[in-house]
Amino acid sequence: MTELQTALLELIRRTSAEIPDDVHRALLAAGANEQQGSIAANAMQIIDQNIALAKNKSQPICQDTGSVLFYVDCPVGYDQITFAEAAREAVRQATRKGYLRQNSVDSLTGKNDGTNVGPGAPALHFQQQRAPEINVRLLLKGGGCENVGAQYSLPHTALGANRDLAGCRKVILDAVLQAQGKGCGPGILGVCIGGDRATGYEYSKQQLLRRLDDRNPVPELDALEQDIVQTANALGIGPMGFGGRTTLLGAKIGAVNRLPASFFVSISYMCWAYRRQGVTLNEAGGIARWLY
Amino acid sequence: MIKLNFPFTEAAVRALKVGDEVLISGVVFTGRDAVHKYLYEGGPLPPGVSLRDGILYHCGPVMLQQADGTWQCNAAGPTTSIREEPYQGRIIRDHGVRGVIGKGGMGEGTLAACQEHGCVYLHAVGGAAQVLAACIRRVRNVYFLEQFGAPEAIWELDVVDFPAVVTMDAHGRSLHREVFQHSQAELARRL
Ligand code: SF4
Numbered sequence: 435m436t437e438l439q440t441a442l443l444e445l446i447r448r449t450s451a452e453i454p455d456d457v458h459r460a461l462l463a464a465g466a467n468e469q470q471g472s473i474a475a476n477a478m479q480i481i482d483q484n485i486a487l488a489k490n491k492s493q494p495i496c497q498d499t500g501s502v503l504f505y506v507d508c509p510v511g512y513d514q515i516t517f518a519e520a521a522r523e524a525v526r527q528a529t530r531k532g533y534l535r536q537n538s539v540d541s542l543t544g545k546n547d548g549t550n551v552g553p554g555a556p557a558l559h560f561q562q563q564r565a566p567e568i569n570v571r572l573l574l575k576g577g578g579c580e581n582v583g584a585q586y587s588l589p590h591t592a593l594g595a596n597r598d599l600a601g602c603r604k605v606i607l608d609a610v611l612q613a614q615g616k617g618c619g620p621g622i623l624g625v626c627i628g629g630d631r632a633t634g635y636e637y638s639k640q641q642l643l644r645r646l647d648d649r650n651p652v653p654e655l656d657a658l659e660q661d662i663v664q665t666a667n668a669l670g671i672g673p674m675g676f677g678g679r680t681t682l683l684g685a686k687i688g689a690v691n692r693l694p695a696s697f698f699v700s701i702s703y704m705c706w707a708y709r710r711q712g713v714t715l716n717e718a719g720g721i722a723r724w725l726y
Numbered sequence: 727m728i729k730l731n732f733p734f735t736e737a738a739v740r741a742l743k744v745g746d747e748v749l750i751s752g753v754v755f756t757g758r759d760a761v762h763k764y765l766y767e768g769g770p771l772p773p774g775v776s777l778r779d780g781i782l783y784h785c786g787p788v789m790l791q792q793a794d795g796t797w798q799c800n801a802a803g804p805t806t807s808i809r810e811e812p813y814q815g816r817i818i819r820d821h822g823v824r825g826v827i828g829k830g831g832m833g834e835g836t837l838a839a840c841q842e843h844g845c846v847y848l849h850a851v852g853g854a855a856q857v858l859a860a861c862i863r864r865v866r867n868v869y870f871l872e873q874f875g876a877p878e879a880i881w882e883l884d885v886v887d888f889p890a891v892v893t894m895d896a897h898g899r900s901l902h903r904e905v906f907q908h909s910q911a912e913l914a915r916r917l
Contacts, residue, residue: 476747480854481853483854484851484854484856487856487860488856493855494855496854497787497803532800578852581806594917604917611909614902614905614906614909616806616831618852618853665913665916668912669913670905670908670909670912672905674829674891675902675905676849676891676893677901707853
């Protein structure tokens, strides 16, 4: 294995087995905030035990190890083809070692060849930058939470949602209501206002690369993020939909331009098993430091 | 916490109500999409397997076979139950199932079958693959492994103190319906 393959394998292992610190802190706070002895508090306790057990045993936090999504920031001239080959090899290895479940199915034949490598898997996103660093971020996104994602086209008559921020708020909160506990909440929303149908969802997932405790630099979006979390947590859906005080741990919202004729709001729901990590690579392709 | 021990009698199950937290001990059988479709279409259970007074777990576990041929469970969280909604009611009736473990809850058909035949829906914590795998003390047997593949096979498991919450009981109550209605009303006040 090359140094880059080894680094990517370790990135996958750690992402699958260890919850990032910012998420862990939010989960602990949510658990402490639930009413002592309630079903919600007990569910949060099981979640916390699970996080510790997975880390100690270096085993997947959840058996659905999800879609494997790489986001790479690299300098001009970086060899993306070699990176893609290394990423596919690291995914094969990680699957053999049990860091990833055999989780990728041919959509036409229904066959699972057990490698997690195939058309579109893993998914790779490259972005060139003027800086010399290479940053690799990884999301493992499970199926249960992906299934409760939603895309709304505004205006939305049934919800009375117009093409403005108030309309965005209505549809985002509707997505939370419809999801209930089915996405293994408490959840985290990644939201994109604008774009086309494809770029909207794409950008909504990129919002999930942000740290939970960051603040949105755009004042209107920052206000909307705080409002969504506060309102969602007043609905009483709670962990797993059991009822309780924490329905969302966070909401991250971005906006991109749209066509005059379209107004999409795209929402990606991430479960409590928020598996997200990242590394800065050194010149040889090894891990220089962790990003979260 | 209420202890629920095998065999799961109708009386014990009818005594449960929505919101009860239980610790399940005894034999549990896994079954997901392939098994549900097969049983619904009248397929027979393998010799020696009975779901009567038993619990069916919606789960596709990660199993590793040891050198001596036995199996070890590496991860075993619940999978989304609603996919089995078209089949569940009839399977509860035909096989005398007393409990269904899963996540996300089920619909009106299953709720009616629970009430009529004496069964409950037990919600495990989604994603808690390691904690729940630790409750599985022994893999007793596996059926339909060739036919359906490992995640879809019927695994016969010995579990000890497996934690779950009764979210649909045998009296027609569903926590999922109640939480949805409550949250819908709360949201309406905040729009
Ligand atoms: S939604 Fe997340 S926690 Fe729940 S089963 Fe899927 S990956 Fe696991």
